[in-house]
Amino acid sequence: MSDAILWRGEAARAAFRAGYLDIAPAIPATLAWGLVTGIAMAQSGLTLPQAYGLGLLAFAGSAQLAVLPLLASHAPTFVIVLTALIVNMRFVIYSAAMKSEFVRLSFRQRLGIAYLIGDFPFVLFERSASQHERRLRPVYFLGIGLSNLIVWQLASLVGLVAAGRVPPEWGLDFAGMVALVALLVPMLANRPGFAACAIGGAVGVALDGLPAHAGLVIATLAGIIAAVVAERLPPRVA
Template sequence: MAGPALGLAAWGLVTGVAMVKSGLTVAQALGMALLVFAGSAQLTALPLMMAQAPFWVIAAAAFCVNLRFVIFSAKWRLYFGHLPRARRLLMGYLAGDLTFVNFLRRFPVAEPGPGQAPYFWGAVAVNWGAWQAASVVGIVAAHDIPAHWGLGFAGVLALLGMAYALLQERAQWIVAGVAAAVALLAYHLPLKLYIMAAIVAAGAVGWALDRRGSDERR
C-alpha cells in the first residue's frame, strides 16, 4: 500500500482543499472527511451543494458514485461473513478501492482463510491514514496551496491507476469504454447527471455481457 498511498494522499489533499473552497467551514470539512471517507462521492456532492441542488439529487449522485462498494462488500462477505456484525460494519467504513484490489490479488480464492484479517487491517490502516492525514492538511492549508500545483491531475492519475488494476477481462474493458464514452457525450448535462448516465449505460452493458457469457457456458 505504501506506493499507491502517495497517489491516494494527493487525491485526499485535493478533496480537503475542495471542501474548504466550496464554502464549508474547517469543522464541517473535518467532519465530512471523517464521516464520509469517500473522495469521489465528496467531490461529486460538493459542486451540487454549492449549486443548491435538491437533497435527493446530491444523495442520488453520491449513491451512484459509491455503488462499487456494494460489489466490494458482496465479494468480501465470502471472506468475512462469519465475523460479528459490528466488526463487519467497521470494516465496511474503512474499506477502499486499493484495499479491495490488493486483497483479491493476495487471496484469489473467495473463502475464509488464515492471514486475511491481519492483511485487511494492515492495508486499511495505511489507506485510511494516508487519506485522512492528507485531507486534514488540505483543509487547514486550503487557502495557501496554489492552484497551479496541479494536484487535481495527480488525483485523477491515482484513480485511473486503481481503475486500470481492476480491468482484467475483455468484458471489463468494454464496460469501462462504454462508461467513458457515455460520460464524455453526456458531460454537459446539468447537475452532473453524466455520472448517472455513464453508470446506467455501463451497468446495462455489463449485465448483457454477463448474461451472454452465462448462456454460452450453458
C-alpha cells in the same frame, strides 16, 4: 486446524504488514487525492467542523467532491443525499465481491471493514487476498484499509488547512488517476480483464453526461458482463 479468523500472533502481524506494504506504493497518490479533496472542501463554504465531519464520516472522496457544489448552493437535502448515493453505488458491487471473506466476523467488525472499502483497498485486496490463508484475509484487509484511511484523512486535513497555498495548476488530482492506471495495467493481460476494462470504459464514456456519475455503475456492470462473455468465447486458434 481451526478456521477461526486470526487477529493476533505472528502470522496475523505478517498479514497486516503485507497489507500495508501492498498499499505503500499507492500512498503518494492517496496523499495527493486527499489533499485535493481537503482543498475543495475548504473552498466550498463549509465551516471547518462541517468539512472535517464530512471527510471523517463519509470517507468517500468522489462522493464528497460531487456534493460540495450542492452543499455550497444549499440544494435540497434529498438531492444531495441522492447524488452521494449514486456516486457511491459502485461500492455495492465491491461489497458483493468481498462479502464471502468477512462472513464469519461479528456485526461490528463487518461494519468497521465496510467503512474501509474504497477503490484502492478493494482492488488491491481482490488482487492479492488469495496469496493469504483464508483466516488471515480480514487482517490483511485491515492492513490495507487502515493505512489508506490514515493517509487519506491526514492528507485531507492538511488540504483543508493549507487550502489556498497549493496552486490548482499542479494538477494533484491527476496523481490519483495515474495510480488507478497502474492498478489497471496488469489486469489487461488476460482477455476477460481486457474486455471488462474496454467495455466498462466505452460505456462510461458514452454515459458520461448522466448526472452524478450515474454512468459509472452501468458501465461497471457492462464491463463485468463483457468479461463473462469474453471468458466463454472459445480460445483463439493459433
